[in-house]
Amino acid sequence: MDETMDKKRPLSDLMRSTMDKIREMADTNTIVGQPITTADGVTLIPISRVSMGFGCGGADYGKVQPKDFGGGSGAGVKIEPVAFLVIREGSTRVLPVAMPPMTTLDRVVEMMPDLVDKVEKYFDKKEEKEPV
Secondary structure (H helix, E strand, O other): OOHHHHHHOHHHHHHHHHHHHHHHHOOHHHHEOOOEEOOOOOEEEEEEEEEEEEEEEEEEOOOOOOOOEEEEEEEEEEEEEEEEEEEEOOEEEEEEOOOOOOOHHHHHHHHHHHHHHHHHHHHHHHHHHOOO
16 A cells, blocks of 8 residues: 555545455355256256445544554454255246245245246147147
């Protein structure tokens, strides 16, 4: 860092440095992981929840002291796996890691992709049987 920049804005430089380190730890690959393809062609994509906390503080001592600034910063990052996107034969589903208690509406929403697939297949078969 530039020595003059360091003396003019030590607290903001300290905050910037801490935030840069947090960004390194929690990039987009942390939230949506790298795809994993199994031997039978199923692709799994891990999804995580990232929680962060950040604190920073400092004090100027003035020009009388040999050191004119004191400060510190800290951060915490929690990465928790929450689900996998499961991609199989053109169909995508969300597979939660921990099953929360489900309401009736949650069950209906979860069943919709399968229901839509079944309805599409039904109409495709019906069109094949009807003469043109």
